[in-house]
Amino acid sequence: MVERKRLFDDQDTRMLPGNASGLHGEDIISVSQFTTEQLAYIFDVAQEMRGMVERVGGTDLLRGRVLACLFYEPSTRTSASFIAAMERLGGSVIPITQGVQFSSVSKGETLHDTIRTLEQYSDVIVLRHPETGSADIAAAAADVPVINAGDGAGEHPTQALLDLFTIKEELGTLDGLHVAMVGDLRHGRTVHSLTQLLGRYDVRFTFVSPEVLRLPLDYMNQIKDAGKDVRETYNVADVIGNADVLYVTRVQKERFSDLAQYESLKDYYRITPDLMAQAKERAIIMHPLPRVNEIDVRIDTDPRAAYFRQVRNGMYIRMALLAAVLGRA
Ligand code: ASP
Numbered sequence: 001m002v003e004r005k006r007l008f009d010d011q012d013t014r015m016l017p018g019n020a021s022g023l024h025g026e027d028i029i030s031v032s033q034f035t036t037e038q039l040a041y042i043f044d045v046a047q048e049m050r051g052m053v054e055r056v057g058g059t060d061l062l063r064g065r066v067l068a069c070l071f072y073e074p075s076t077r078t079s080a081s082f083i084a085a086m087e088r089l090g091g092s093v094i095p096i097t098q099g100v101q102f103s104s105v106s107k108g109e110t111l112h113d114t115i116r117t118l119e120q121y122s123d124v125i126v127l128r129h130p131e132t133g134s135a136d137i138a139a140a141a142a143d144v145p146v147i148n149a150g151d152g153a154g155e156h157p158t159q160a161l162l163d164l165f166t167i168k169e170e171l172g173t174l175d176g177l178h179v180a181m182v183g184d185l186r187h188g189r190t191v192h193s194l195t196q197l198l199g200r201y202d203v204r205f206t207f208v209s210p211e212v213l214r215l216p217l218d219y220m221n222q223i224k225d226a227g228k229d230v231r232e233t234y235n236v237a238d239v240i241g242n243a244d245v246l247y248v249t250r251v252q253k254e255r256f257s258d259l260a261q262y263e264s265l266k267d268y269y270r271i272t273p274d275l276m277a278q279a280k281e282r283a284i285i286m287h288p289l290p291r292v293n294e295i296d297v298r299i300d301t302d303p304r305a306a307y308f309r310q311v312r313n314g315m316y317i318r319m320a321l322l323a324a325v326l327g328r329a
Contacts, residue, residue, distance in 0.1 A: 160193030
């Protein structure tokens with residue numbers, strides 16, 4: 001028998017791990033896990049990713065690596081963002097976004113087994129799930145890193161990172177800012193995650209919502225305990241003139257058991273050109289998207305409308321995170 005020639009060289013150094021981020025092999029579950037130094041490091045890598053994409057479009061940093069993208073809730077932006085991020089880094093994706101049947105995680109079985117199965121095929125798993133806490137269950141089941149892409153009304157850490165990165169890129173700083181969060185602050189997981197992150201910086205908050213959609217007490221207490229100046233109002237006009245960041249969110253229809261209540265609240269806020277005329281010249285308006293009616297489309301051409309730039313930043317941040325958890329950054 002002819003001696004077979006080896007296909008791979010064990011000394012192939014292209015896959016040598018790097019772990020300057022401290023995130024190699026780690027799950028990304030909550031913003032609370034990041035140190036401030038790690039955030040700065042990820043932002044630095046994201047900027048480098050931006051430069052690389054603008055110059056050459058992509059690289060082979062994650063060649064041979066596979067991402068399983070498991071979405072139990074509808075998503076266009078976040079799933080596409082992770083897919084684009086992985087592909088621009090030369091990896092590939094198993095996208096599971098259609099027809100995934102949700103079965104209660106509280107029983108523990110189905111999600112666990114799905115995750116155990118997917119990790120046999122992949123090097124990293126991105127999970128979106130309608131139940132708070134599901135990302136922890138998946139992370140406990142898997143040996144490969146699990147990235148939380150939204151767990152019910154819980155957290156959405158990668159969105160919060162891209163939101164923070166956007167504020168820094170747009171305004172040049174994270175300190176000395178007045179941030180107004182507007183809309184469904186009760187169910188909006190992006191608000192929950194971003195509020196926690198911003199609480200580490202010298203930021204003043206105004207929360208703008210109707211009474212039933214106020215920010216949950218846990219999050220409120222966390223930033224109050226951190227000594228932040230926090231106000232609440234139900235009127236955007238109270239804050240529009242002196243906010244640096246207007247973070248607008250939709251009313252989260254899927255979290256309401258009473259649809260009549262949703263109908264009565266869904267059009268509570270609408271940011272119009274007239275309102276924006278009162279805003280600071282250097283303010284920015286952000287939205288995690290999808291937008292329903294909260295921001296008038298005429299604002300899209302206002303240079304202060306940062307929401308589509310925010311989407312693009314999401315890809316750079318997710319590239320940085322994928323590279324980090326896979327030991328390449
Ligand atoms: N896309 C964001 C999320 O998944 C915001 C939203 O859906 O309103 O939470």
